[in-house]
Amino acid sequence: MSRYVAYDAVNTKIKSKRGRLLDKKDWAKILECTSVKELTATLKDIPEFEKILKDMDAQEIHRDDLETILGRFRVSEMESILHYFSGPYKAFLQTVLFEFELSDLILVIRRVAQNESMDNIKKHFIHSEKYSELGYDKLIASSNIIDLMDNLKGSSYYNKFKSLTNEDIVKREFHIEMKLQMYLYSSLLKKSKNLSDKDRVEVEEILGIKIDFENVQWIYRGMKYFNISPEEILIYCLPGGKRISYQRLKKLCYSKSIEEVKSLSKNYLKYDLFTSSDDSEIDINMDRYIYRYLDKKDKNEKTIGTALAYFYMNGIIIKDFIAVTEGIKYQLPKDKLKKYLICFV
Numbered sequence: 566m567s568r569y570v571a572y573d574a575v576n577t578k579i580k581s582k583r584g585r586l587l588d589k590k591d592w593a594k595i596l597e598c599t600s601v602k603e604l605t606a607t608l609k610d611i612p613e614f615e616k617i618l619k620d621m622d623a624q625e626i627h628r629d630d631l632e633t634i635l636g637r638f639r640v641s642e643m644e645s646i647l648h649y650f651s652g653p654y655k656a657f658l659q660t661v662l663f664e665f666e667l668s669d670l671i672l673v674i675r676r677v678a679q680n681e682s683m684d685n686i687k688k689h690f691i692h693s694e695k696y697s698e699l700g701y702d703k704l705i706a707s708s709n710i711i712d713l714m715d716n717l718k719g720s721s722y723y724n725k726f727k728s729l730t731n732e733d734i735v736k737r738e739f740h741i742e743m744k745l746q747m748y749l750y751s752s753l754l755k756k757s758k759n760l761s762d763k764d765r766v767e768v769e770e771i772l773g774i775k776i777d778f779e780n781v782q783w784i785y786r787g788m789k790y791f792n793i794s795p796e797e798i799l800i801y802c803l804p805g806g807k808r809i810s811y812q813r814l815k816k817l818c819y820s821k822s823i824e825e826v827k828s829l830s831k832n833y834l835k836y837d838l839f840t841s842s843d844d845s846e847i848d849i850n851m852d853r854y855i856y857r858y859l860d861k862k863d864k865n866e867k868t869i870g871t872a873l874a875y876f877y878m879n880g881i882i883i884k885d886f887i888a889v890t891e892g893i894k895y896q897l898p899k900d901k902l903k904k905y906l907i908c909f910v
Contacts (some may be wrong), residue, residue, distance in 0.1 A: 636691035652760035773807025
């Protein structure tokens, strides 16, 4: 047991949060909503969401606003847990919040590269203001990519982008996003080395499962949609997978066909990610597996994995809310909408 964590308090807090977050009755109400306004009003009745929606007028809120608010909810949930941790444990969980910092950084980079207005950009930000290392006021004042790179100096992101050009962003946008994803996971795995052996193993297991699925999706999409060479696909694969070793990754990248990728991934993952010809269901299948895997974990176990599992499960719940808003927008029948949902269905 680590002296850097109040495990009993953490587990009690997370159990309480999960119990108040959503139940089947809440989901039944949500699925009855016929507009984003009605959905927002329904969420206001749920304790964990009421605190972030209380100042929002359900008559004025739009779908994009709701997505931003739900992203901020995930940040606030992690911030509320962080004060139970100290030392390397707190540093690790702060790194988990990089996910939102990277999302906002990509948004700024795109607008600068395309010479778009920065008006109202802040209302779309979801990063943790308390723990972010970036000065966003300076970044959004950048007039071009060179200025932006100068304004990144002093941050851990600078070396990743110091040679970036407008052409790179316009023509190779996915490369930037892949670099940032690699940076996020490598930072998490590096920080986990400072945890106790038990906690490190737990973190590496959770991250390893996610990395395996992310890599399979990347290989499949890189081959099918981007016409990228096997060598380049392999370069952007994430290290640290649980079930897919480097040799297995290499075999996947050099597959002779999409069908071979599907067959090998099913064998390696012990799970069929490709159950449909509809590629939109790949993300859904991945989230279903990860949500159930995390949900089965021992809620009383005294490791940092309890907090990490809650964080990732929240992310999947938020995706369900976004799927509901899409269903409302396109007036999908409930039975059809449910096939896109992960939780409580």
